[in-house]
Each structure stands twice: as C-alpha cells, then as structure tokens.
Amino acid sequence: MSYLSIRNLSARLKGRPDQILRRVSLEVAAGEVRGLVGESGAGKSMIGKAILGTLPQSVEITGGQIILDGTDLLALPAAQRRTLIGAKCALIPQDPLTALNPSRRIGPQITNRLVDILHWSRADAEKRARDLLAEVQIPDPERVMRSYPHELSGGMRQRILIASAFAAEPKLIIADEPTTALDVTVQKQILKLIAAMQARHGTALLFVTHDLGVVSKVCQSLSVLYAGYVLEDSTIPEFFHAPKHPYSRALLAATPKYTDPDGSLTPVSDAVIAATRAEVEAADRSAHV
C-alpha cells in the first residue's frame, strides 16, 4: 500500500480549456524517494502544490484523487485537509532566501507547527528544534534560533528549512527543487544532507527537480512529466539503463555526464517533442470519449 497515491489527477487554469495536469497517477511508498522530473512548465511543481493544497487561486483541480495514508485529501473539507497535511506532510522549498519570514526569529519558525498545530508544549518544541538544528549540522543552535533570517547565509537557511521540514516527523516530504537556488558548492552538501536525513527518519520523499544527475543520486524511482502528463514511471536502474519512452531517452542524451564532462550534448530534438506532444494529445482525446 502506497503512502501517497495520486490517481488521474487533472487540473487546469480556471476558465481555460488547456490542462496543466492530465490524469496524473503516481505512487510513493512509505520511505520511498521518488523523483519527479520534467522541463519547466511540465507541471511537476503543480503536483507538489496540489498535494500540499497551495495551488494558485487561478488553478482548479478538475478530477482525480490524492490519497494520503488512505484518506482522499480532495474529498476533505478545507480545514481538515489543512491540519492533516500539516501533521503528515512537509515541504522543503526551493529558495531558502524567500522561504523564511524576514520579521520573525528562526526558533518560532521551526516550532510554530509543533506548538500551534500539533499542540506540543513550547519547551518540548524548542528542545526538538535544537536537536534538529544540531542534526543538520548547524553550529550553536541556541544562537541561530534567536537570529533573524537575514543574519544567516543561504546554505544555513536551507539547512534550517530542512530541519523544520522534519520537525513533526512527517511521513511524506515534498522537496521542490531544493538545491536549484543554491551555489554549486553548497548544492552537493545539501543534497547529501537531505538524503541522510531521509534515510535516518525513513520519510517518504517526493523530489521535484529538472536535474537527472540529482535524481540518480538521491532517488529510488522516478516519474517523467511532459505537458502535465506522466510519460514514464520507472525505477532508477530501469530508467538510466533502459528508458521506456523516446522522450526519456532524448532527455538522458541531453544530460551532461559526470563520467564524460567534455562529451557533446544532444538537445531534445524537435521530432521527439512533436511525437511526444502528439501522444499526449491523443491520450487526451481518448480520455474525453
């Protein structure tokens, strides 16, 4: 039984016919790390937002289910859905520079979920925050908890956000391009940290990224998204050795290899894109009959 199971999820911009998500189905087992890859605009972040209930107001879900731990989130009243997500899921956001509230100290930003939503005592929550900050290798957690975000570096802030995501021991974490906004040197450390934290806590992780290199290092399985449509659903070895879809093959060919840094890159050809688009549209038509 998967911890998260998305079935035939469709979404579109309000009042527009074109779909952002087309009958997306994907499963994340408990403790599994699944990559969600696709080019920008493919809808990969939208899936994360749909799960967490943070879709922009302009987007409406037109069908499907998001089943979290046996409960269909979309069938719940808004308030219940919010508290359920707050207790069982967490987000590691993309940009650590904008994801912390500039006018509040770090401590309350980590403990607020525990105190307000999960009704922990303040002392317990603060102890938990200190332990977590130590776990993500932040020196002097006491001082950091009293700091404001602008007093800390980008790498530090991303560590804090990771610690904060694990605060309530969620069963599922959605990491939305968590390294994209960081320096290359910091990227690697953060990636390692996320992988280590995931392994230690046994959390399921949905890793949204456009970087196949990152996927190969962190994930066990992946879903390839194109124009809001899941083209391929494979384990990591399957995907890197025998990708099923022509678009996946083209995507792999377009990724720089660490083993061959000077090798030539082949951009995804127009023919592959046209064929993929035709396939997605054909699938759309057959779904509407």
Place this chain on the structure above:
Amino acid sequence: MQFLQSVLLRLCTTLITLAGVAVIVFFVIRVVPGNPIAMMLPPGATEADVARLTALYGLDKSIPQQFLIWLSGVVQGDFGTSITTKQPVLQLVLSRLPATLELSVMALIIAIIIGGFMALTGTRLRGSKTEAAIDIGNGMALSVPDFLWGLILILAFGVLIPIFHISGRVTPSLPLPFSTNFYLTESLLRLRFDLWLDIAAHMFMPALALAIPLAAIISQLLKQSLKETMHLDYVTLARTKGYSETHVILREALPNAILPTLTLVGVQFTFLIGGTVIIERLFSYEGLGNMAIDAVINRDLPLIQGIVILFAVIFTGVNLLVDLTYAALNPRLRHA
C-alpha cells in the same frame, strides 16, 4: 550609538526646516495685502491713530528688522502677543493644541481601524464580490475631499438622523472639572464617562470626516501590499504547516506588509492634520485650525506665525516618529 546619531541628525535637519518655514511665513504674510491695524480701528480713525498703533506693534520698521526682533523673542520662548486678543501667542496656541491633537489622533485611530479592517477583509476574500465592493468604496472615499465628507455627515447624522453633535467640542452647559485641555483623555483618566461620551459624540463626526479619505488610502495600500506578500514563499510554507488563511494573513503576511504602508500613512497623517483647519471650522471645533482661520481673517500676524510654526513642529515630529516606528518594526533595520 548609531541610533542616537541618526536621531540627532534628524533634529538638526528639523531645526533648519523650521527656520525655513519661519522665514517664508514671516515675509509672505507681510507682503500680501491686508493690514491688521486697519482691522482693529473703527471706521473714521485718524491718520495719527493709525500711525500710533502701527508703531506700537512695531509694524513701522522694515520687514527684516521686524523679523530679527521676532526671532530674538522666539529664541527666548516669546512668540509675541496676539494683536486681536492681546494675549501671548504661545499661551493661546498651546491652549488650543490639545483639541487639535485629540481630533487628529482620534481620526487616525478611526482611519486605521476602518482601513485595516477593509484591507484584511479584502485580502481574506480576494477575488470575491466583497473585495470588489471594498475597491469601489475606496474609490468613492478618495474622490470626495474631507470637508465634503464633513458636510455629508452633518446632513446625515446631524440633520436627518440627529444622533451626533454637529458643533463645538463639548456641550457648553456642562461644568468641566479639567486641569488640562486634553478633554477626551482627561475625562477618561478621571473616569468621567458621562463627559467622555459627550466629548466623543462631539468629536466623532469631524474625526470621521478626516478619517474617511485616510482610511481609503490605508485600505488600498495595505491590501495591495498584503496581496503581494501572500504570494511569497514563507507564506506558502506556513500554509503547508496547517495554518488557516486568516492566521496566515495576520501572523505571517501582516507584519511584513505593514511596513510600506506605515511610511505612507505618516505622510498622509500630516495631510490629515492640515485638513483639520477646514474641518474644525465646519464643525465650530475649538482647535488650532479654527484659530488659524480667525487669525488670517483678522491679519493677526504674530498669531499666524505661531500657529504655522507649531504645525511645522507637529509635521516634522510625526515624520520622525514614523521613521522610528519603522526601524522598530523592521528587524533588518534594527540590526543593520
């Protein structure tokens, strides 16, 4: 240390501003036509009478000479004597200041309550008909100036449904036990709620008339600022933690969204104080503004000067206060 330095610097620039205001006012009111002596004397006064009075008030000297005499008095805290009432200007002005301050602050509080409520409601219900209604209301409130709102309020709540007083500061027959002129504040401190109610009922309509345009500005600015903040990542992150929309608006977005609004409210508040001049006249409210109009009509030069300087002091004081509040609310400035 740095904080103290910046405050001192601000005080210095404030002094220069005040000196500039003093020079301009002093010269302008002497250059424009109109003569206080002519206003004082009955028709048929002789040339000699006019000359004697002119010399008595020092108006026969050259304008720069008059300015120096006035300035040397001001430095010693003597703003001269009012020509019409024969009382010291400083005493007159200070006796009226509390009335105007209470009115302005009351108006500001009303504006913040109405404007803040509208902004928060509009943000909570963004995209709905309620938000559209708030926008239309803001447009209407802004397109009508405060004195017209005053007239509208007099017609509505003074004439059609007479529930508020339309004139004065307090019912004249009531005995007043006050030792200061801050009637509203003092009645509250003395727990004289009967008096407080009477004074508040007098103050309510002029304060509301002053507050309506400012409330619209606060509502518009704060709502815009809140809506921009609501798209930021830390707000989204708070949502994923399980917080309600209302909590997210009040706790996450508001403390940050309020900063740009605060600066503009400071500027707008000085306009509101300027608006008291006509509003006080309209409601026969015994404040500085009302006194200023009388002083201008009577060409009471020392009194005009004193009132203008006092207004200038209030304006610069408000601006300083806004800057300090801004620094206190914004941790990025506090630690920088």
